[in-house]
Amino acid sequence: MDEIRMVREAYGEPAPPTLREMTRARALFTDEAPPRRRRWRLKAGIGLVAVGAAASVAIALTGPGGGGGTPGAPHAQVDLDREAVLAAASKAEQVPAGKYWYSDHITGQSYIMRTKAGTYAIAGAHTEFFRWAGARKGMGEGFWGRDLPARPLTAADEAVWKRDGSPKSFRVWSNDHYYTYTAAATDWKVDRPSAIGGGTFGRLTTRQVHDLPSDPAALAARFLKPKPGDAKGLALNTPRLKVLTVGTLLEELPVSPAVRAGLMRALARQPGIHPIGKVTDLLGRTGVALASDPVRNTATGEFGAPKAEQGTFSSRAVIVFDQKTGALLGQHEELVEPGGPYRAQRPGFVINYVLVRGLGWAESQPKPPARLPF
């Protein structure tokens, strides 16, 4: 196992400083002119979400009435394989010819508040990203971000929060320290818009995305199997990581419906991946989901975590698709066996999440929505 190499690869390769930045930096000590600017700082990059306008992959719940499925039925079967591909095949020729691709994501992390009024969960580290890119190089691209208010996670959490006096700030344990999240939002800030960008998604060009195979086996061989040269002994192909991989691909690449269907089929066929029926996400949208086998997690006191944050729980990765369109709604990590920091939570509790708020092709340069999602 070469964890050093893994860390290096995970950090990736940043864009080099621009000539303008270098000139400015040099001027800092030659000219004594240090106007520091406060800018929106991008997190490592949310890719484009590859579903939306072209959405055409139907996922049908099998069962009485052909597509109904009882809401809340625990194990409604998702016929990803057949229905998804049939629908995708019929629409595959309608690959969108839009000019600008955009995606709008919300990311959040649950934290536990333990108060006299009771225990409740809040969403913190709450951020919305909006990215657009022209289909071809030179059409431009832009990357926006804003902090969203920290808030009680669900209606049940909100009830306890109200009994707690509806506080506007939340001091919670985060990894190895306490951090206080607040209910304040920030304005959208754009991060270095590029007039000459466009035409690339993740590390693929529009052409390379277009040329991806749609065959599930080919996609699985390419994205879901270990490669020669991967660090030995690493759990690179666990069910959980496969969910994350497919989610990332669908988020980053504007793939055609056929490729999207292929990725969904490839994931659904993997051992350790199960359809779990209907899931309602934090935006109140109901979709059909696949989930990984659960993983056991243990938090120790090694990094100073208080007793209440220590212990063992298990969780699984869940990926949710719109039943009618096949659009990716998001992915999240959810609690399976309560314990440790989540001993007071129920199975299904969302530990962290990426919600796809919107995405698709537009004819003119897209702009981020003013309205807050929550």
Added chain:
Amino acid sequence: MIAPPEAPPGDAGVIGRSRDEPELFGAIFDAYFAEIHRYLARRLDAHTADDLAAETFAVAFRGRDRYDLSRPNARPWLYGIATNLAGRHRRDERRKLTALARVGPGAAAAGHEDAVAARVTAEGVRGPLARAVAALPAGQRDVLLLVVLGGLSYEEVAVALDVPFGTVSSRLNRARKKLRKALGDTDPLLDDQEGASR
């Protein structure tokens, strides 16, 4: 070299002379700015790196009178300054790691498809890896990232952080052990299914 014979070798000579001729410090900037920027951009993000890399050289420039001229190579000194400045951006670093755990880098450069495939595979371990890096005590994280991202030798890390050589290796060993544990623990198949069926 234009340096007079008695001048210290390498960067130290340039820094020494820049005490009287400030513009000479530009050579230090030119030699190391891109590298320091890259370290900070990977550790935090490109835009914070713009500010912090500039600040690193401003701090270095102001502190050039105190530079130990017995050290020919200014690299560890500059990484040390950059690391201290990065330490003030703990929230940014935490957010970077949180984001890293969830999503892949939106890299600008078009890459080879095979490289993408490899990257996506690697992305799978990002969650546990990034969380493990985030959970490291600051001292261990600094050592780890100076070695991994900066490519510094143990000796250089010791100079950069002003800690004994032995401390560098013990911190790095502890950090690696935690990362291995975090990565190894992500395999539910081995633990739950295969283990149980044997």
